[in-house]
Amino acid sequence: MCAASRLSENEPVQNSRAFATYPSSSAENYKDGLAITGKGPIVRSFPMVPGIDFAGTVSSSSDPAYSPGDRVVLNGWGVGEQHWGGLAQRAKVKGDWLIKLPTSVSARRAMIIGTAGYTAMLSVMALEKYGIRPGSGDVLVTGAGGGVGGIAIMLLHKLGFRVVASTGRPEEESYLKSLGAAEVVDRAQFSQPGKPLQKERWIAAIDSVGSHTLANVCAGTKSDGAVAACGMAQGLDFPASVAPFILRGVALFGINSVTRPKSERIEAWDRLASLLTQAELEATIMEIGLNDVQSTAGRLMNGQIRGRIVVDVNR
Known part of the structure; x- marks a missing residue:
């Protein structure tokens, strides 16, 4: 045992x-x-x-x-x-x-996915339900070297999205690209106070960092895009402007993985079982x-x- x-x-x-x-x-x-x-x-x-x-x-x-x-x-x-x-x-x-x-998921595989992967799946589902589809534009993933970020990259890539990964560890670029990232950017461009509205760069994002990073991610999101916020690695604060939400119609979704209804949990785990293989997860x-x-x-x-x-x- x-x-x-x-x-x-x-x-x-x-x-x-x-x-x-x-x-x-x-x-x-x-x-x-x-x-x-x-x-x-x-x-x-x-x-x-x-x-x-x-x-x-x-x-x-x-x-x-x-x-x-x-x-x-x-x-x-x-x-x-x-x-x-x-x-x-x-x-x-x-x-x-x-x-x-799910029948195909061992306990060990479930914990390789874990709450991080389950949260990543909930984030992807939130973007999909809003109408974000492959071909709509790039999807940014912050905290890409962490558990949520890594599995979010894998899921988005499997679903056909072009993924931009943000990390503070440039030595991890090859690893992140092996997971499915098409591009890797330096997290430093997000971690300090920025302009309320910035160049439109991605149609959606999954952010596990919070604070200035989340504010800058929203400021760089394209019109009618969406951001799923699921973490606070940089901080709980949100020093942002309403400009992206009012002037571009950006939607911000908070991902609560702690008390989701059972039906939503089952859907998330069924999709994780179908999208992620054991071999991919082991890496x-x-x-x-x-x-x-x-x-x-x-x-x-x-x-x-x-x-x-x-x-x-x-x-």
Whole structure:
């Protein structure tokens, strides 16, 4: 058994339809890094086991929707923040927080995708629902070297979009192009205060950075384009002007991956299963043991890790 998550058996779950599971894999996400290093107000109460996602197998359930042996995945719902999270070997959670994994997706593959990939898929879906289509123009992806950014590039490329990747690590250009980026640009052009309206450069963007970066991304978006905002690596602030929204009709979508309806979660995971192969995903990860989580968190916060961090909690 390779395990992944634990919400304490001693912590009450306010839902009779709960179950215990022996997860098979977990991950270390940006939000986990913030919690572990104390660089962000993520943890709501102590003590706390971090880990905002996990995938595993049901061992027992009082929820009629699940039976022992079912393979499941969890993203969000305050796990790792308000409820003990995925960086452990057992979990007891509400049945409503889970969905069954697509048949073709192993627990390990689910955690290579993880909350980062799930968030990237939600972002792509938001742009599609707004009417952004391949051929409409370039799509910018900021924070391209991170988990959300890397998988967003892969998804957009698979769907036929021309992707422009923004990164502060020029040495990663070949890696980002291997994921499907057609062009790589320096994040420095976005990270400082800029003009309220700038040259129209892309029809859409997926931003995991926030702050001045998001403001500049919106300012450079073409008329009737759209931006999906799903992260805050640079900051929670949004020092922007209303000009792109009023004068160009740019739409800004906030991507909340934590409490999405089950139907939307299932749609996202079904599409992830069909679009991303195991071989492609393997190129985006580093794998660590549970004992390495704390030391890796500092590197993650310092931008020294690319792609996804998969955690084998049995070592």
